[in-house]
Amino acid sequence: MSIKSNIVEILTTLSHTDARLIAVSKTKPVSEIMEAYRAGIRDFGENKVQELVEKQALLPKDIRWHMIGHLQRNKVKYLASFVDLIHGIDSFKLLKEVDKQGQKNNRIMPCLLQVHIAEEESKFGFSQEELEDMLQGPAFVSFKNVNIQGVMGMATFTANRDQIRKEFKGLKQLFDALKPFCAHLPNVDLKEISMGMSGDYEIAVEEGSTMVRVGSAIFGKRA
Numbered sequence: 001m002s003i004k005s006n007i008v009e010i011l012t013t014l015s016h017t018d019a020r021l022i023a024v025s026k027t028k029p030v031s032e033i034m035e036a037y038r039a040g041i042r043d044f045g046e047n048k049v050q051e052l053v054e055k056q057a058l059l060p061k062d063i064r065w066h067m068i069g070h071l072q073r074n075k076v077k078y079l080a081s082f083v084d085l086i087h088g089i090d091s092f093k094l095l096k097e098v099d100k101q102g103q104k105n106n107r108i109m110p111c112l113l114q115v116h117i118a119e120e121e122s123k124f125g126f127s128q129e130e131l132e133d134m135l136q137g138p139a140f141v142s143f144k145n146v147n148i149q150g151v152m153g154m155a156t157f158t159a160n161r162d163q164i165r166k167e168f169k170g171l172k173q174l175f176d177a178l179k180p181f182c183a184h185l186p187n188v189d190l191k192e193i194s195m196g197m198s199g200d201y202e203i204a205v206e207e208g209s210t211m212v213r214v215g216s217a218i219f220g221k222r223a
């Protein structure tokens with residue numbers, strides 16, 4: 001199986017849906033990213049700032065770069081000038097820093113709020129209650145250099161398909177429930193639900209995903 005044929009297969013599945021494919025290229029060399037690029041992919045996801053910055057410098061400028069991993073506040077400055085979407089906003093403090101760097105770069109920074117949907121303790125993200133509190137808080141509206149475009153979630157790492165589906169359904173419900181809290185907020189434009197990876201993207205699109213983040217099903221297993 002080649003990178004190109006993997007992409008064709010995934011895009012065929014997605015063609016019946018509204019979901020966009022984000023090719024997760026973490027750990028993969030620039031040559032393989034170029035293979036995916038030649039197959040038509042323009043959205044790439046990375047989870048490490050340094051790797052993202054290095055690859056961005058070497059690759060075509062019409063690529064849209066997605067920061068999909070946990071983002072440390074002190075590293076926002078390295079990608080603020082070019083990143084197209086930050087999927088993993090998981091704290092108020094991080095959002096504040098992203099707003100500050102957006103201001104410095106004279107940009108509005110597109111962001112997704114990461115929601116904790118998995119059973120595991122370790123996964124990052126907000127609860128619904130935390131999100132509602134943040135969106136209603138006085139400081140939030142002052143963030144003029146961010147644009148919250150939706151939510152992101154990662155399901156539990158499990159073979160139980162029913163559980164994964166339940167968690168994706170939960171994220172879609174939360175997304176719908178947040179809308180009334182955002183209607184009056186100029187820096188929120190809820191439209192994206194980033195959910196689904198190689199093992200579960202088909203379930204995710206059935207449950208309303210608008211962006212699937214697929215790595216190994218395109219590029220093969222990571223070392």
Ligand SMILES: *Cc1c(COP(=O)(O)O)cnc(C)c1O
Nearest residue numbers: 024047068197198213214215216
């Ligand atoms: C690595 C990663 C993916 C892609 O995982 P695959 O199972 O290789 O498709 C998606 N989302 C995040 C946040 C990741 O870190």
